[in-house]
Amino acid sequence: MMRNIKILTLLCLVSILNISCFEDNDDNQIAANAISDFVWKGMNVFYLYKDNITDLANDRFSSNAEYAAYLNSYSSPESLFESLIYERETVDKYSWIVDDYIALEQQFQGVSTSNGIEFKLFLQPNSSTDLVGIVRLVLNDSDAEAKGVQRGDMFNAINGVPLTTANYSSLLSASSYTINLATYNDNGTAENTDDTVDASGESIDLNKLEYGENPIYYTNIYEVNGQNVGYLMYNGFIANYDTQLNNVFANFKANNVQHLVLDLRYNPGGSVNSAILLSSMITGQFNGEIFSTEQWNSDFQTALENEDPELLINRFKNNDDGAALNSLNLDKVYIIATNDSASASELVINSLDPYINVMHIGDYTTGKYQASTTLYDSENFTREGANPNHTYAMQPLIFKSLNKIGNTDYDNGLTPDILMNESYLNLGIIGDANETLLATALADITGATSKLTLLKSTTSPSFTFFKDSNSFERFGNEMYVEKPLPNNILNHTILE
Structure with a gap:
């Protein structure tokens, strides 16, 4: 994806859209939420699916007052942003807004906090709520590697609490936790109807530290x-x-x-x-x-x-x-x-x-x-x-x-x-x-x-897949570009 795109001159676009404060017909200033103003303007200029979103149309608002009222109708910048997303569940699953771009920038540079395990969560055999985690990768020079975690290790509890579809997020989002290891037991049969995931009695303490991953x-x-x-x-x-x-x-x-x-x-x-x-x-x-x-x-x-x-x-x-x-x-x-x-x-x-x-x-x-x-x-x-x-x-x-x-x-x-x-x-x-x-x-x-x-x-x-560790990284599937646009690329009126 395209990050830090350098458009040095937006000229008509910015001059037309730069309306954090407005004058109504009585010449009274109408204050709009400055962050929401930024959200609408940015989406209006850049959003890939702008043409599919009525509220992003260039002629959507007939007056500054109407625009201000529209912005103020949303309780937060996040709610406005989400209203502008095209088919969130099927088409645009990847656009985000953050309130801390410092952390976002660090992640793009490969720096984040991590204990060093990548894993997948599956439903345990014959259960619709109990989960089992399997380590798919142990990152080099990480806390997990130092503690001896191995690819293929299985865990069914965190801090002694069995993993379920209801608690997995809170348990695995903590900065420090203990994984309780387990083994898969097929009970000597070819069918999986009697398969179980059994606690092994072993555990490993893990800490999320600032980590720069060498890809x-x-x-x-x-x-x-x-x-x-x-x-x-x-x-x-x-x-x-x-x-x-x-x-x-x-x-x-x-x-x-x-x-x-x-x-x-x-x-x-x-x-x-x-x-x-x-x-x-x-x-x-x-x-x-x-x-x-x-x-x-x-x-x-x-x-x-x-x-x-x-x-x-x-x-x-x-x-x-x-x-x-x-x-x-x-x-x-x-x-x-x-x-x-x-x-x-x-x-x-x-x-x-x-x-x-x-x-x-x-x-x-x-x-x-x-x-x-x-x-x-x-x-x-x-x-x-x-x-x-x-x-x-x-x-x-x-x-x-x-x-x-x-x-x-x-x-x-x-x-x-x-x-x-x-x-x-x-x-x-x-x-x-x-x-x-x-x-x-x-x-x-x-x-x-x-x-x-x-x-x-x-x-x-076969396991029934539930979630993987990438789902804990909000921007795990990003694709961005770093190339400048010339000064005059928007040196004309797009909004005609």
Whole structure:
């Protein structure tokens, strides 16, 4: 999504919409809620689905008094913002407003508070209320890693209190808590009607500390049938780590990697620029060609098309701010992606697809193709000059991404080439050649059809999914862009 977009001149837009105070017909000032004024103005200018929201129409208000009354009819900036969202449950599940943009900025930089466990919550067998948590990942250099938490660990209680659909949020949102470990008991039968989750008597105390996650979780090179296969588990498109990402590809290149397995199974997204750089490192032969294009609301789209259509195009690169990219020039890539893979992860798959053979292994992805920006309460909605009297900011969807041939709107996610689900009772070790999803990629690379058939036929007890740890991170699935618009991009009247 698009963050810190630099529009230095809004001119007519800002002059027309800058109405925190108004004059009514009797020349009396009418005070409107300043934050709500910021909310409406920002959504009117940038919101992707503006055309679908009657209250965001340019001619919605016939007078300043009517506009002021409208703003004051909402009890809070949050309630106004929510009223302007298009089909919250199905289309726009991702636009947000916050009252603390400092925390938001830190999260975009990969800094937050975390105890280091990523987990999924499932309903326990034969229950509609009792939950069990399974650790899917332990973050490097985290409190959980130091305490010995392992991928695949199961817990059914927090601080001795059994986890349920009613209490999970309050228990797991605490800054410190104890996970009470458990085991899965199938009672020696093939059916799951008698399966239980039993307390093991062990527990681990965890503390959420300020944590900066390096998205480069694990990397390795495997020698398979005389060929070198690079493997990278990449857990977030965080611009601060682009140089380190380039160094990983330098190592791949130096070791003559002929195949690449890119593991995005838990990657919720992030910087579009990082997605472009990663895709350019995988390839390299498409420098300057279209990576993706953008579609904004009709007013903004028209302005961009009239002033500089190139601003709607993101292109493959061969350098990062002058530093040459280490590109592999591959014509095929294996990408592990699941329903936990979102936004910028999906952008990589979708945008590479018209150019090279993308072998998607795993599950259907999240289905998030829209991008957002952080809007601040300033004259041009940027951080500079933000109103010092509050720390509200918005993160509305502002455009949707299309690949070179126009593919977008994949609401149900991207379809895997090899459908393969993780078994949460046998997750395996990340980077181990026998871990199911990596083993599937390696089997396809080597043409081991019998092993591939065996992997596909492996079954395990199924769980009913409830929530995962990303749901505790409000902006876990963001996709943003950092590119300036020229000073004159809106140097004309959009509202005619």
